[in-house]
Amino acid sequence: MNVANITTLKDAIAQFVHDGDTVAAEGFSHLVPFAAGHEIIRQQRRDLTLIRLSSDLIADQMIGTGCIKKLIFSWAGNPGLGLLHRFRDAIENGWPRAIEIEEHNHAGLAAALVAGAAHLPCGILRGYIDTDLLKYTSTVAPIECPFTGQKIAAVRALNPDVTIIHAQRADMSGNVQLWGIIGIQKEAALAASKVIVTVEEVCDRLEPIANGLILPNWVISAIAVVPGGARPSYAHGYYGRDNAFYAAWDSIARDRNRFSEWMAENVLECVPA
Numbered sequence: 001m002n003v004a005n006i007t008t009l010k011d012a013i014a015q016f017v018h019d020g021d022t023v024a025a026e027g028f029s030h031l032v033p034f035a036a037g038h039e040i041i042r043q044q045r046r047d048l049t050l051i052r053l054s055s056d057l058i059a060d061q062m063i064g065t066g067c068i069k070k071l072i073f074s075w076a077g078n079p080g081l082g083l084l085h086r087f088r089d090a091i092e093n094g095w096p097r098a099i100e101i102e103e104h105n106h107a108g109l110a111a112a113l114v115a116g117a118a119h120l121p122c123g124i125l126r127g128y129i130d131t132d133l134l135k136y137t138s139t140v141a142p143i144e145c146p147f148t149g150q151k152i153a154a155v156r157a158l159n160p161d162v163t164i165i166h167a168q169r170a171d172m173s174g175n176v177q178l179w180g181i182i183g184i185q186k187e188a189a190l191a192a193s194k195v196i197v198t199v200e201e202v203c204d205r206l207e208p209i210a211n212g213l214i215l216p217n218w219v220i221s222a223i224a225v226v227p228g229g230a231r232p233s234y235a236h237g238y239y240g241r242d243n244a245f246y247a248a249w250d251s252i253a254r255d256r257n258r259f260s261e262w263m264a265e266n267v268l269e270c271v272p273a
Helices: 009-016 034-042 059-065 085-093 106-117 185-191 243-254 258-269
Strands: 022-025 048-055 069-074 100-103 122-125 138-145 149-157 164-171 174-180 195-205 212-215 223-225
Touching: 009 034, 009 195, 009 223, 034 059, 034 164, 034 195, 034 258, 048 059, 059 069, 059 085, 059 164, 059 243, 059 258, 069 085, 069 106, 085 243, 085 258, 106 122, 106 149, 106 185, 164 185, 185 212, 195 258, 243 258
Parallel strands: 022 048, 022 164, 048 069, 069 100, 164 195, 195 223
Antiparallel strands: 122 149, 138 149, 164 174, 174 212
């Protein structure tokens, strides 16, 4: 196999994710880059700023293992089930470390990444104006439209040091294809200095597919072939969502000792194939 930029996940994280980096890990309930997040945990990266619109189980795990110093997010929870207990423990009790938060709504955080991808200083939208987020989020400010005089909001652009996503496949030239429910992966990739993509497989040619998105090889720093790299979330056309695990996580994450034991057994001591 001779694929541009292909490497192992271990080497990709070692080369492109460093202590103190701002890391966007995107995938909107679908194609969540769990395997890459687990490799960051294994390599004990510290003081990361994590950008994730829907901060779910992978954010909870990275927070609970001490990787994260700041979370930039627009929603946090265990989808359909409730709270993130490791996130809450870090906020309320500083365990295993205190973290900063920067909270947005989905439209605002998406606009910040769109602006970053376009190399603009900020995104503009109607949201935020009637919410308390203006009081608590310093990267959002009310402005006046110079053409209409309307009061609108500006959100500071985001340019991650590295964006990490999972996709269904790449081709032999290193282009990446994803489809199904697509979130802000494209914009997060275009906004970043470096891009790591884990994929289910590499194929000779990318066939057109409905609602398909192509990321060209010139955007991508590294590709790692990681079948199942989005589990327990799902990859459309490959495997479904592990609903039982999401339900189990609620009890696993409630207790610090049980969480630490689970992470040790299922992440820290696991050597990827």
